[in-house]
Amino acid sequence: MEAIEAAIMEFLHSVLNAIGWPGVVLIMALESANIPIPSEVTMPLAGWMLVQAKGLLLWRAALDGGFYGALGCTIGSIASYLLGFWGGRPFLRRWGRYILISQHDLEQADRWFARWGDWAVFISRLMPIVRTFISFPAGVTRVHFLRFTVYSFVGSFIWCGALAIAGHAFGSEWERIREIMRPFDIPIAIALLAGMAYYIYRHVRRAQTQPIAEPEA
Numbered sequence: 670m671e672a673i674e675a676a677i678m679e680f681l682h683s684v685l686n687a688i689g690w691p692g693v694v695l696i697m698a699l700e701s702a703n704i705p706i707p708s709e710v711t712m713p714l715a716g717w718m719l720v721q722a723k724g725l726l727l728w729r730a731a732l733d734g735g736f737y738g739a740l741g742c743t744i745g746s747i748a749s750y751l752l753g754f755w756g757g758r759p760f761l762r763r764w765g766r767y768i769l770i771s772q773h774d775l776e777q778a779d780r781w782f783a784r785w786g787d788w789a790v791f792i793s794r795l796m797p798i799v800r801t802f803i804s805f806p807a808g809v810t811r812v813h814f815l816r817f818t819v820y821s822f823v824g825s826f827i828w829c830g831a832l833a834i835a836g837h838a839f840g841s842e843w844e845r846i847r848e849i850m851r852p853f854d855i856p857i858a859i860a861l862l863a864g865m866a867y868y869i870y871r872h873v874r875r876a877q878t879q880p881i882a883e884p885e886a
Contacts, residue, residue, distance in 0.1 A: 674707070674847070677706060677707070677710060678710055678714070681710060681711055681714055682714065682718070684696060685714060685715060685718050686718065690719060693711065693712075693719070693734075693737045693738055694737050694741035696711050696741065697711060697737075697738050697739075697741025697742045698741040698744040698748075700741075700742070700745060700801055701741070701743075701746045701749065701800070701821075701825075702748045702804075703801060703802060703805065704801075705798075705801055707797070707847070708738070708742075708800075708829065708832060709797065709832060709847050709850045710847055711738075712734055712738050712829045712832030713833065713835050713836030713839065713843040713846040713847070714836060714843055715734055715737075715738070716730040716734055716833035716834060716835065716838075717837065717839070717840055717841065719733070719734075720734070720833065720836075721836070721837040721840050727834060727838075730830070730833040730834050731830045731834050732830070733833070734832070734833020734834070734836075735827070735829050735830025735833065736826065737829075738825060738826070738828070738830070738832075738833065739822050739823075739825035739829055739830075740822075742794070742822070742828075742829065743818060743821050743825060745804075746803075746817075746821045747804075747818065747821075749804035749805045749808065750804045750805070750807055750812075750814070752808060753804070753805040753806060753807065753808025753809040754808035754809070754814075757805060757806075757809035758775070761775060762775070775809075775810075778806065778809070778810050779810050779811070781810075782807065782810035782811075782812055783810070786807060786810065786812040787813075787817075789807070790807055790812065790816075790817055790821055791820040791821075791823065793824070794820075794821060794827070794828055795824055795827060795828050797850065800824075800825075832846070
């Protein structure tokens with residue numbers, strides 16, 4: 670993983686050096702469109718390269734980093750949301766049984782997102798890993814588009830601005846931020862895996878306990 674991240678860092682450095690803040694928008698859009706490029710690398714690097722190294726003040730890292738990072742996140746999130754909105758449900762209705770997703774599961778997801786969807790979108794923007802993948806299920810379950818967009822932007826602004834501030838504060842040692850944050854990936858990944866395991870267990874148990882339909886005479 671560290672070798673992969675080193676290659677990503679080199680790539681990001683080249684992109685930001687070439688086109689600056691538009692590069693941040695592009696990279697963060699890709700990250701929010703389900704391509705796992707860690708924002709914990711992109712935004713601290715931007716806070717150093719595009720703000721601190723140019724002699725700009727800390728507030729520029731907060732505002733510029735927050736705005737451009739959130740703009741990219743929102744663009745990528747909308748793309749992923751629309752993919753789920755237009756194609757996700759028909760796909761899952763046809764092929765979902767092969768990945769253990771039934772109509773009952775879709776209905777449960779609809780009810781959950783109808784109650785908690787706004788908060789789920791906002792809070793997920795403040796979490797590693799999860800923030801990359803929340804948009805597609807939000808689209809599948811038809812979370813209100815305008816609220817989805819606003820909550821995505823606000824949550825992403827906070828996340829990206831905070832990381833850019835950290836990059837400004839650490840300066841040329843900005844890579845330490847990723848080292849500090851990396852351990853937080855582990856419990857989140859474990860929680861996600863545990864949730865998936867529980868989901869599979871419940872799905873299998875429900876299938877085993879459902880009565881077998883009697884053949885028609």
